[in-house]
Amino acid sequence: MTAFLTTKCSRSIHFIRNVFQNQKRCLNLQEYQSKALLQESGVTIQEFCVLDGTQGKNTENLDNFKVPEYVVKAQILAGGRGKGTWKHNTGFRGGVHITTKSNEVLRFVEKMVGNKLITKQTPPEGIVVKKVMVAKSINIIRETYICIVMDRDSHGPIVIASPAGGMDIETVAEETPEKILKVAIDITVGLSNEKCQQIARFLEFKGDLVEKASEEIQKLWKLFLKLDTVQIEINPFVETDNGHVISVDAKLDFDDNARFRHGRIFDMEDVSEIDPKEVEASKYNLNYVAMDGNIGCLVNGAGLAMATMDIIKLNGSTPANFLDVGGNVKEDQVLKAFEILLADQNVKAILVNVFGGIVNCTTIASGIVRAFKEINPQVPMIVRLAGTNAKEAKLILENSGLPIISATNLDEAASLAVKSIKKY
Numbered sequence: 001m002t003a004f005l006t007t008k009c010s011r012s013i014h015f016i017r018n019v020f021q022n023q024k025r026c027l028n029l030q031e032y033q034s035k036a037l038l039q040e041s042g043v044t045i046q047e048f049c050v051l052d053g054t055q056g057k058n059t060e061n062l063d064n065f066k067v068p069e070y071v072v073k074a075q076i077l078a079g080g081r082g083k084g085t086w087k088h089n090t091g092f093r094g095g096v097h098i099t100t101k102s103n104e105v106l107r108f109v110e111k112m113v114g115n116k117l118i119t120k121q122t123p124p125e126g127i128v129v130k131k132v133m134v135a136k137s138i139n140i141i142r143e144t145y146i147c148i149v150m151d152r153d154s155h156g157p158i159v160i161a162s163p164a165g166g167m168d169i170e171t172v173a174e175e176t177p178e179k180i181l182k183v184a185i186d187i188t189v190g191l192s193n194e195k196c197q198q199i200a201r202f203l204e205f206k207g208d209l210v211e212k213a214s215e216e217i218q219k220l221w222k223l224f225l226k227l228d229t230v231q232i233e234i235n236p237f238v239e240t241d242n243g244h245v246i247s248v249d250a251k252l253d254f255d256d257n258a259r260f261r262h263g264r265i266f267d268m269e270d271v272s273e274i275d276p277k278e279v280e281a282s283k284y285n286l287n288y289v290a291m292d293g294n295i296g297c298l299v300n301g302a303g304l305a306m307a308t309m310d311i312i313k314l315n316g317s318t319p320a321n322f323l324d325v326g327g328n329v330k331e332d333q334v335l336k337a338f339e340i341l342l343a344d345q346n347v348k349a350i351l352v353n354v355f356g357g358i359v360n361c362t363t364i365a366s367g368i369v370r371a372f373k374e375i376n377p378q379v380p381m382i383v384r385l386a387g388t389n390a391k392e393a394k395l396i397l398e399n400s401g402l403p404i405i406s407a408t409n410l411d412e413a414a415s416l417a418v419k420s421i422k423k424y
Contacts (some may be wrong), residue, residue, distance in 0.1 A: 013023035027253065027265070028273075029075065029265075029269065030076075030131065030133075030247065030271070031073065031133060032131065032133040033057055033268050034252045035148065035247075036219070037245055037265070038220075040221040041200055042221055043212070043220060043223065044244065044245060044246050044247065045248075045250075046138055046246060046248065047135065048135035048136065050075070050132070050134075051133075051134060051136055051298065052105075053131065054107075054397070055109070067137060068137045069100050070098065070100070070135070071097075071135045072112075072132060073095065073132065074094070074095030074112045074117050075128055075129065076119075076127045078093070078121040078122045079119065080121055080214050080373070081095035082094050082095065082096040084118055084119040084122075086114035087117075087280075090115065092111070108132070109134075110131045113130065114129070115129055116129070116369065117129055128271050128272075130270075130272070139241040139242070140239070140248070141238070141241055142239045143336070143355055144161070144165040144205075145162040145165040146160070146203070146220070146235075146236060146237045147159070147197070147232065147234065147235070148160075148185075149231040150186070150231070154184040155183060156186070157185045158183060159182070159183040159185065159191070159199055160180065160187060161183070161194075162179050162203075163202070165235055165238070166236040181202045183198070183199060184306070185221075190221070193218065196214035197211070199213075199379070203237070209239060209243065210288075212243075213245045216245050220247075227252070227254065227262060227265065228262060229254050231250040231252065232252055233248070233252075234250055235249055236248050257420040261395075275290050281323060283335050284336045284337075285326065286323055286336065287324040287326070288321065288324075288335055289322055290323050291319045291322065292346075293317060293318025293319045294317065294318065294346050294349070294421060295317055295318070295348070295350050296323075296345065296349070296351070297345065297350075298318050298323050298325065298334075298338070298341060298348040298354070298358075299324055299350050299353050299354065300324065300325050300359045301324065301326075301355070302324065304353060304355055307410065308353045308390070308414070311413075311414040312418070314414070315397060315415050316363065317417070320344050321341060321347070323337045327359055329367075330363065332371070334368065335365070335371050338368075342375065349379065349382065349421050351384075351411055351413055352381065352413065354385050355386050355397045356388035356389065357388065359388065360387075360388050361387060361388055361392070362392050362396060365385065369397070369400045371403065372400070372404075379404075379405075380420035381405065382404075382405045382407055383397060383405065383411055384406075403422065
């Protein structure tokens, strides 16, 4: 039931991917940054440069490409750029263009930088473009797909490959599953040349291109290990008319637990496109996701968060956001959690739903009392605590004399939260 109901929450898919799977906010890199990391590791990519609109009419960098065509791509952390629209009129549609003239490249850049690009993956108002990547155009014969990703079912990394590149891989898997190959990798052995060649043949490379594709796949695997990535997705992974195998577009996700080893990469992150509350939460090892309703949710654990949102929906309302405090939360983090939840002006009530296993309920209760004293929230607060030291925690709340509404179970808590909004 939970999996069905949460589809009604507008950002539940974002939650499932970024919190349930990874338990942390993902590091987001722009396309040009990911391609630079590929280039450093010897992966074959298109020659490119990055412009920010300060070049004026200077085309020197572009003229050095000495190519017949340029690919101009707006850099934002969202897909669907090619079919996007612009907030302010540019005279052209979309954030991806091909041109033969270097001066026209600069015209595109001038119109893109500072303007908001709207795609199916951006907020309705769009995202401001700050940089534009200009790449050497190549003649593509075929587009394929390859991804190395950590897989829970396989207890390690797998390669996912498809000869149907340049498409939505989920659609390919659903409609033509025979075009998907999954190869599990034994982390103690690595990705052998034999397996790389097997993957290359499945991708329908022929002749000497099998070895070329195999070498590129091996480079991607070495990069996967070197940078502690949890995903390297290349779409498309292409064959060109002059016999090259090139990674045209790249998406890299990194293991936050390896931040201390890769400070340079994590320092590259541009958080300007991310909800500031989400960024602030991550500083305190909290997981925050904004929704579109009016009840703020403080929970511990991904499954409990999903259930809490479902029950709110069943009771006739919608979560405004949720914040997962995790299992090792301290009182100071609870206080910060309330500050972040209340920063959302849409919040008309807060529902605290904590099941104490690792979490000590008295820590949550003490944090709630402290939040009332230091923040003085002006919205109803409904609290359901169960598990470790729940009785002691409830006494802390009762003895505080604060206007906290206690509930004995989740359904009652959600019902009280929805009713409190109507009175608010």
